[in-house]
Amino acid sequence: MTGSGHRIEDAGQREEALTTGLAEFLAGCPPLDALSEEELRRAARTATVERYRAGEVILDAFDASSGQLFVVREGRVNIWAHADRLSELPDETAGPRSLFGYTAALMGEAVGPLAAALGEAVVVRLDADLVARAFSTRRGAEFLTRRVSASTRQRAGIPLYTVVADLIVNPPTILEATDSLRAAAQRMSEMGLGYCAVRLSPASYGLVTDATMRDAVAAGVAIDRPLADVADRHPSTVRPDTSAAEALIRLLESDADLVLVTDAAGTLRGALGPRDFVVSSTTAGASLHEQIRRADSVADLQSRYRRVPAMLSDLLSRGLEPSRVITVHSAIVDTVIRRALDLVQRRFDDLDPDVFTWLSLGSNGRREAVLSSDIDAAASFTDGMSQADIARYLPLFSEVAAVLQAAGLRHDSHGTGPTNPTFARTHAEWAAAGREWLTHPTQDDAIIMTCMLVDARPIHGDLGLTEVATVFSGLRRHPDTMRLLLRTAAPRRGVMRRSALPRRRDRELDLKKQVLLPIVNIARWAALTVGDPALPTRERLGAAAGSEMLSTEDAATLRDLFEILQGIRLRHQVRQLDAHEPPTDTVQLAALSTPDRTLVLEGARDIAAIQRRMANMASFVLPELSPGPAPAAARQAADGPRRAARGSRPAARGSPRAAGGSRESATGTGRSPDRAP
Missing domain, CATH: 3.10.580.10 (CBS-domain)
Structure with missing residues (x-):
């Protein structure tokens, strides 16, 4: 129920100003700014503006549900979000243009909050039905998602600013x-x-x-x-x-x-x-990481990593941002791989662990590994080692892969790993292969391999700049490759057409392929155009923000979307594990909450619009990259760089035209599955 505030009639010029410009005022209040002018005028015509004295209760939605939501027009309002903490300090203090009471109004249930004026305050009461559409837009869904996250942190009693x-x-x-x-x-x-x-x-x-x-x-x-x-x-x-x-x-x-x-x-x-x-309550999981780092046996290592998904769930429930949770997970995966190499190496004491560098590829290379991510990797050996020398290390890599698989980390079954000779070469061979891919980007899997190696990150051995990274640092000087990467990021037909997404609630959606991978591709290409070596997608977008090809506004939109969509993906996978199901990237639309479903569908439209702007801008800013008909390699990469995993070592020791030009994958099927972000 609401408090006994005094309705403002026409009592002087100041009071009249509070009501006459109401539609314009509401247009500046997120997420109500997503409504049309007519919708805002209709909401303003039926609104009530009330003045409250200090300490007066404005809303007690723990007592009864309300069909109204509230906007602070003047002054400040104390808000208690939890019924068991009403005797404590308020959870927040809302100022002008802040909304409250929307949860009870939208759900039709007495779920809080309690709101009281802090000093004298003027509040606008709105009919929830007239403004409900604002919460079904992407901006509205973002608003609800962020508010729920903040509420979760407060409920858990977590200090938000532990330093x-x-x-x-x-x-x-x-x-x-x-x-x-x-x-x-x-x-x-x-x-x-x-x-x-x-x-x-x-x-x-x-x-x-x-x-x-x-x-x-x-x-x-x-x-x-x-x-x-x-x-x-x-x-x-x-x-x-x-x-x-x-x-x-x-x-x-x-x-x-x-x-x-x-x-x-x-x-x-x-x-x-x-x-x-x-x-520190904000760094839960530190002790588990230390235990993994010091695991004294393979069985101990595997047992400890199996506790990681529960730790990630706990971090999410405590309110840590999804991007931070995923970064922590990627760091732990690095530690598991390093420890697995150390432990398995003990059984191969005739092999020198210092002659190779382990490169993490794909999502883990970008520090974006989630619970469904494959462990994509490559090995780069000291120059001078022969093919026979390198072959002696393949059993070691196979056993490491088996250890990781048994721990719960998905091993790439399509050959993107150092157990495949294509992904185990010397430093010089990797460099030669990189130059070949840049020179002939349309041949075989050159553009796919380029996408993978641009995302490579060393985690064992020589942690400095690898030979192949040095080659790709000059990628901007190869317009043919940049043109194909542009088509990957912004294909002419657009992989993100909203019509391509499922409409019916019982249809499945691939969160990875249909909404996240396009952002990854855009970020990679945009960072390359400005010569920035960053790997994480959000860092790449930040580095390219304000460039000729990616406006500051578009970069911010993609950064926010990537954060929110990764959170949806991770929470979905945690729920699957809780139900004893393997984590996947596919989800039924009906299984998503209304805000999450709105974010996915509206986010897809925003991504498609940004892709179109990038493609159009390229013809003016970078005419040498003006897109023509896209070759098959670029179309494949736009769907997700497919595995360039052949079953035999390239005859030319560095050329992507491997094994007599064979296009077969390591599985022998001739198909290259989609890559995971």
Whole structure:
């Protein structure tokens, strides 16, 4: 029920102004701005404008449902979203143009909130039926999704702004670069810490850890050697005001023991390891990652990874953004792969693990792996190794693949992995193959391989810039390849036509192929046009925002859509696992909530519009890339770069025209399945 506010009649000029410009005022209130002018005028004609005194209850939707929703016109309103916390501070304070009461109005149930004026306030009451359409638009669905996420965080009692400074317990232990290893060992023992920082300059620090000490002793380094000779000179660092979640992700991605905390002046404030993050409610899962990192057997590793889906579900329920949850998952997958390589290597003690670099491809290469993602990978070997030398490593890679599969990580059954000789080459061979793909992009699977290798990220071995990455850094100088990649990102006929999406609620939708992959392709191409090396899709869109080919507004739209759609995808897969079903990317429209279904369908329309603008703009901005008839390779890549996985090693050792020109995949069917984002 509503409170006893005083309805504003025609009591002076100021009061009249509050009612006469009401339609225009509502047009500035998201998501009501999605309504037409006529709909806004109709809502304004039946609206009631009321003034409330300080502390007066405006709405108590815990007591009874309401057919109205409310907009703050002037002043501020305190809102309690949970019936068991009415004696506590309000969950939020809403200012002008803020909406409340929409949940109870749309659901027709007494689900809250309680709203009371903070000081004097003017509030507009609207007939919910007249503005309900606003919540079935994409903007309305986004509004509801974000509000539900915020409410979830509040319900869980999670501090929204837990920062690194809150986690520092001990002051830093700092030694000079000229101090010896012996001095560091003594100091670390005295302080009971597993590290010491090494002052390299007034505002620069290196890092020595227990692991550093063990490695130095094993290598025969004298105990009196100065720390400058053994310290990590480029440790991961964060600022004290960095969120705990961001700092943990930095730690996981670097696979480091510690991250240093330095302030804006470069002063060292402390150091944090995985165990320090366990106390932060925003970084749940840190302890599980540490257990995976230290698993002492294959069985232990597999058992611990099987707990990861539940951890992801917990992170989502706690309100961590889906993109952050997915990044944490990708970092954990990296750790599982590294640990699997270490553990399996023990059974192949005649093989040197330092002669190859493991490259993660596809979604995990972009740090976007979800529960349905395949483990796509390649291996790049030290130059000089023969085909026979490399073949000795294939059983090792096969056993690693089996370990990952048994743990619950999907192994790519179509040959996109180092068990396939096509994806196990020397550095020089990868570089030669890359140059061949750039020179002849229309031949065989060149454009498909280019898409995969542009997304490659090393996670084991040499973590620097790989040979193939160096080749592709000059991709913009190859207009034929850029033209084909443009057709992948913005095909002339448009893979995102809304008419191609299912209309009936009982139809299935492929979230990956039909709505996410087009964004991935756009982001990859846009980042290449500006020469940015970023891999994650949202970072690529941010880097290309405001460029000639991608406006700031379009980039922001795609970033928001990618975040929301990935969240829909991940929540769908968590629900499948809860029901003891394998995670997939297909979902029935009827299984989606109304806001999610609206976001998917309206998002598809927005993506298609952006694709059309990019294709049209290219003919003016980049006339050399003006699209003509698209060859088959570009059409295949637009549907998702298909597996370029052949069953035999290329005869030319680097040419994509492999095995006598055979187009057969590793399965021998001649088909190349769609790639997963």
